[in-house]
Amino acid sequence: MTDLLHIGRDVPRPDGADKVGGKALYIHDITRPGMLYGAIKFSEHAHARIVRIDTSRAQRLPGVRAVITGDDVPEVRFGFMRDNLALKKGKVRQFRDEIAAVAAIDPDIAKEAVDLIDVEYEPLPGLFTTADALADGAALIHETDPTGRPVTSNLVPAACSHRSGDLEAGKRASRFVAEGHYTVPRIQQASLGTAGCIAEFDLNGNLTVTAKTQIPFLAQRDFTNALRALGIKDKNVRVVVPAVGGAFGSGLDTHAYEYISILLAWHTGKPVKILYDRYEEFAYLSPRQSAELFIRQGCDENGKLTFREIEVTQDNGAYVSWGATYPNVMLVAATSLHRVPNVYFNATIVYTNNTYCQAMRGYGNPEVTWGIETNLEELAEKAGIDALEMRLLNCNQPGDVTPMGLNLQSCGLRECLEGTAEALDWDRTRSVSRRPGRGVGMAALINVGGGGKIYRSDGSGIILKLDDFGNVNVSYGGVEMGQGLHSALSLMVAEAVGVLPERVIINQTDTATAPWDVGTHASRGAFMAGNAARIAGARLRERIFALAEQVYPGEVERNLAALGEGEGLDEFDFRSVTRDGFDLRNGWLLCKDAGDEPWLRVELGRFLRAAHFAKEGGTGTMFTEEAFYEPPTDLPDWSAGYGNMSAAYTFGVQGVEVEVDEDTGEVTILRMVAVTDGGRVLSRQAAEGQLYGGIVQGVGYALYEEVHSSEGRILNPGFTDYKIPTAADIAFPIELQWVETNDPEGPFGAKGLGEAGIVPTAPAIANAIYDAVGVRIRDLPITPEKVVQALAAKVGE
Amino acid sequence: MKVEVGFRLNGYEVRAEVEPHLRLLDVLRDTLGETGTKEGCGEGECGACTVLVDGAAINSCLFPVCEAAGTSVMTVEGLAEANGALSPIQRAFLDHGGAQCGFCTPGIVMAGVALLAENPNPSDAEIRYSLTGNLCRCTGYVQIVAAIRAAAVATRGERGD
Ligand code: FES
Ligand code: FES
Numbered sequence: 001m002t003d004l005l006h007i008g009r010d011v012p013r014p015d016g017a018d019k020v021g022g023k024a025l026y027i028h029d030i031t032r033p034g035m036l037y038g039a040i041k042f043s044e045h046a047h048a049r050i051v052r053i054d055t056s057r058a059q060r061l062p063g064v065r066a067v068i069t070g071d072d073v074p075e076v077r078f079g080f081m082r083d084n085l086a087l088k089k090g091k092v093r094q095f096r097d098e099i100a101a102v103a104a105i106d107p108d109i110a111k112e113a114v115d116l117i118d119v120e121y122e123p124l125p126g127l128f129t130t131a132d133a134l135a136d137g138a139a140l141i142h143e144t145d146p147t148g149r150p151v152t153s154n155l156v157p158a159a160c161s162h163r164s165g166d167l168e169a170g171k172r173a174s175r176f177v178a179e180g181h182y183t184v185p186r187i188q189q190a191s192l193g194t195a196g197c198i199a200e201f202d203l204n205g206n207l208t209v210t211a212k213t214q215i216p217f218l219a220q221r222d223f224t225n226a227l228r229a230l231g232i233k234d235k236n237v238r239v240v241v242p243a244v245g246g247a248f249g250s251g252l253d254t255h256a257y258e259y260i261s262i263l264l265a266w267h268t269g270k271p272v273k274i275l276y277d278r279y280e281e282f283a284y285l286s287p288r289q290s291a292e293l294f295i296r297q298g299c300d301e302n303g304k305l306t307f308r309e310i311e312v313t314q315d316n317g318a319y320v321s322w323g324a325t326y327p328n329v330m331l332v333a334a335t336s337l338h339r340v341p342n343v344y345f346n347a348t349i350v351y352t353n354n355t356y357c358q359a360m361r362g363y364g365n366p367e368v369t370w371g372i373e374t375n376l377e378e379l380a381e382k383a384g385i386d387a388l389e390m391r392l393l394n395c396n397q398p399g400d401v402t403p404m405g406l407n408l409q410s411c412g413l414r415e416c417l418e419g420t421a422e423a424l425d426w427d428r429t430r431s432v433s434r435r436p437g438r439g440v441g442m443a444a445l446i447n448v449g450g451g452g453k454i455y456r457s458d459g460s461g462i463i464l465k466l467d468d469f470g471n472v473n474v475s476y477g478g479v480e481m482g483q484g485l486h487s488a489l490s491l492m493v494a495e496a497v498g499v500l501p502e503r504v505i506i507n508q509t510d511t512a513t514a515p516w517d518v519g520t521h522a523s524r525g526a527f528m529a530g531n532a533a534r535i536a537g538a539r540l541r542e543r544i545f546a547l548a549e550q551v552y553p554g555e556v557e558r559n560l561a562a563l564g565e566g567e568g569l570d571e572f573d574f575r576s577v578t579r580d581g582f583d584l585r586n587g588w589l590l591c592k593d594a595g596d597e598p599w600l601r602v603e604l605g606r607f608l609r610a611a612h613f614a615k616e617g618g619t620g621t622m623f624t625e626e627a628f629y630e631p632p633t634d635l636p637d638w639s640a641g642y643g644n645m646s647a648a649y650t651f652g653v654q655g656v657e658v659e660v661d662e663d664t665g666e667v668t669i670l671r672m673v674a675v676t677d678g679g680r681v682l683s684r685q686a687a688e689g690q691l692y693g694g695i696v697q698g699v700g701y702a703l704y705e706e707v708h709s710s711e712g713r714i715l716n717p718g719f720t721d722y723k724i725p726t727a728a729d730i731a732f733p734i735e736l737q738w739v740e741t742n743d744p745e746g747p748f749g750a751k752g753l754g755e756a757g758i759v760p761t762a763p764a765i766a767n768a769i770y771d772a773v774g775v776r777i778r779d780l781p782i783t784p785e786k787v788v789q790a791l792a793a794k795v796g797e
Numbered sequence: 798m799k800v801e802v803g804f805r806l807n808g809y810e811v812r813a814e815v816e817p818h819l820r821l822l823d824v825l826r827d828t829l830g831e832t833g834t835k836e837g838c839g840e841g842e843c844g845a846c847t848v849l850v851d852g853a854a855i856n857s858c859l860f861p862v863c864e865a866a867g868t869s870v871m872t873v874e875g876l877a878e879a880n881g882a883l884s885p886i887q888r889a890f891l892d893h894g895g896a897q898c899g900f901c902t903p904g905i906v907m908a909g910v911a912l913l914a915e916n917p918n919p920s921d922a923e924i925r926y927s928l929t930g931n932l933c934r935c936t937g938y939v940q941i942v943a944a945i946r947a948a949a950v951a952t953r954g955e956r957g958d
Pocket of ligand 2: 901
């Protein structure tokens with residue numbers, strides 16, 4: 001790709017002005033005429049039988065329009081294993097289970113009514129660890145599967161494993177082996193804008209849901225299924241996405257509150273809004289899933305990796321959502337981060353009475369990378385090899401096909417390693433003995449960068465519609481949730497069509513107008529949208545140039561009449577330019593082989609009007625093109641852990657320098673560097689924003705974030721007790737460098753960037769701490785207490 | 798019992814009949830329809846609701862509306878000019894990528910306005926410190942700090958300092 005006019009520029013985001021002006025409309029800001037407010041009665045037990053629900057006092061409260069329980073409405077099942085009910089019946093399995101709901105004329109009345117609902121429970125013993133839930137004779141959290149067949153254990157039936165090469169042979173060939181247990185906690189996505197939706201039926205029975213979601217089309221399917229459960233068939237469900245106040249994975253599934261607002265809207269005939277407050281967001285929305293990892297890796301006497309063995313156990317909580325599929329994504333790094341010949345991976349997902357878990361940025365990858373990249377440094381130390389050298393020795397190369405079958409068409413990992421080492425001045429700063437209390441560390445990453453096929457289609461459609469004035473209206477089904485999708489997309493559409501980025505108008509995401517899209521996750525938005533835009537843009541150009549053969553000469557004559565002259569007129573026959581001779585650049589129709597004289601240029605809007613309002617005898621022409629891009633990937637066989645699930649792979653390395661106070665255990669980050677191969681950078685500002693934001697979330701994950709719970713009850717449901725990084729915490733420089741490989745499948749050479757930032761931060765920090773003070777923390781978050789304890793244990797050794 | 802509360806909002810006198818227990822945030826958003834100011838926590842922890850009362854940045858989710866009586870309140874809607882031209886700090890947030898999802902942005906922009914009024918030439922550390930009460934989950938703050946630094950330069954330039 002040569003001659004790019006806009007890709008890679010540092011330009012403001014198209015949705016930026018409304019955001020800095022307070023004009024962007026989030027779910028919080030939207031009301032509808034006659035709208036009611038919904039509120040939910042949540043369980044007060046982690047595991048109990050529901051004996052009786054008394055809603056009579058709530059019903060009598062003035063201003064209440066409806067009170068519903070699972071007994072009043074048809075059963076609405078959801079979740080990809082269909083084990084969850086919008087309103088629970090018979091039994092609660094976690095503290096946040098939805099038991100009843102109210103619609104009222106204002107939010108305060110709705111909440112007051114919820115407090116008037118009395119529920120009598122018969123408490124059951126709860127299971128709060130994976131070990132307890134898997135113990136012989138453990139009570140069953142779900143006695144049957146969704147079809148009513150009895151089950152025999154608390155295992156979630158989501159097999160995910162991998163075996164390649166010959167593990168035993170790999171072990172025999174090993175000179176050094178390192179093994180350990182590593183854990184990561186549940187953490188909160190903690191979007192600043194809380195969750196919410198508005199459901200509303202029109203009088204034809206069609207449903208519109210305005211939803212804070214990342215999956216408008218899968219939500220449309222889910223809500224259509226919910227209507228079927230209500231006996232409403234053959235109606236239209238429309239999902240409209242307002243401005244999204246951050247999501248980070250929390251919008252990747254449909255939620256009980258959405259079905260409840262649909263039920264309340266159906267019951268009352270009014271629009272019903274449910275909006276979570278911060279407490280509800282923390283206590284009743286699904287966090288990132290925790291993980292327990294056992295990792296063993298070996299190498300030969302030179303440091304070449306010989307095998308990798310990973311056993312993962314995850315506490316799924318009470319119902320299945322996407323948390324249960326983290327292992328599918330873990331497979332990518334487990335099999336393919338560094339060249340490793342013999343790999344074993346197995347995951348066990350367990351139902352417990354804890355809060356059920358969901359997606360968050362990186363989706364299994366930060367978890368498994370935490371284990372792999374800290375364990376790798378333990379192995380390097382045993383082998384007496386520098387950790388950087390070990391990574392370089394085993395570095396992935398472009399063209400590699402990994403044990404999982406991932407096809408690494410572009411790979412800049414080596415450059416990322418070298419760039420990080422240079423920025424950290426590795427040779428002089430690394431080593432505990434040189435500078436007591438100070439150390440440097442690094443960790444590498446591989447992440448899907450061209451979608452991640454976990455559903456039967458990983459595709460995205462786009463519609464590009466030209467108006468009479470040279471604007472391109474874009475309908476795309478993916479969601480801008482802050483990540484900068486619209487920044488990248490406006491540049492790519494501008495490039496693909498040949499207009500200025502400011503003439504690209506991206507419509508609100510709406511299932512009624514946009515073609516299908518699987519959802520915005522797996523760093524896929526810009527990659528998919530861009531590839532679809534390239535196809536649609538090429539079609540538009542082809543059609544414009546074909547019609548230009550007829551329209552262009554007349555428009556040039558108008559130019560000449562207006563200008564009174566034309567330089568070079570004698571040398572160039574503008575009347576017989578054929579379709580191959582045209583170009584469209586920045587909104588001007590031009591001839592490739594002629595100069596850039598004003599008389600030869602036709603403004604796109606003028607051309608479009610001439611095409612639309614055809615002269616007598618002609619037919620009018622409008623220009624709208626649609627394209628659907630399905631990436632050339634495989635839906636992996638999860639039980640074999642094999643398949644090229646992404647069309648491109650993103651690589652990166654983060655380096656950290658820390659200072660550790662040996663008395664307090666306090667870790668101070670002095671600087672960070674991230675060198676990333678995300679292919680060609682599309683929008684510099686957006687790309688940098690994704691990296692900075694991801695890294696800082698990674699710092700929180702590494703050092704302080706954890707959802708604390710006791711017997712299933714969340715103990716820190718607010719920003720007072722759940723700390724996310726503040727501006728003052730990020731008092732160190734973060735240096736970003738780009739290794740711009742040009743990926744053959746990426747739009748304009750780009751690969752996905754949304755998740756990369758958070759993936760290796762925690763192991764990089766842990767490795768730097770080890771370098772500084774010689775203690776290895778294997779359980780996130782790395783709190784000062786853990787550091788102090790580890791230091792004390794080291795002294796005791 | 799409703800009471801009448803009057804104050805100046807973004808340069809105009811406003812008056813509203815409100816329940817006295819309401820927070821300034823509720824009255825701005827629900828009564829007066831100015832939804833630019835956001836509620837991220839309702840507990841004084843996130844700063845999304847930051848507005849200026851007589852020039853001082855406050856969390857409007859903790860500020861009883863009755864205490865706003867007779868004051869001059871400035872929200873994010875009051876920064877841009879009527880023709881839509883963004884103020885220097887808004888322009889800087891746009892140019893430096895200071896907004897991603899944008900939910901924290903109105904509050905952070907107002908905190909930035911208050912900071913620059915008090916300290917026209919803040920160091921990065923002073924900017925970071927002044928934003929401790931404003932959480933952002935998207936940006937990692939780097940581009941926000943860059944935006945406020947640039948806004949300080951632009952504002953000083955405008956005043957000819
Ligand atoms: S909403 Fe006021 S501080 Fe969070
Ligand atoms: S931009 Fe999303 S919270 Fe700050």
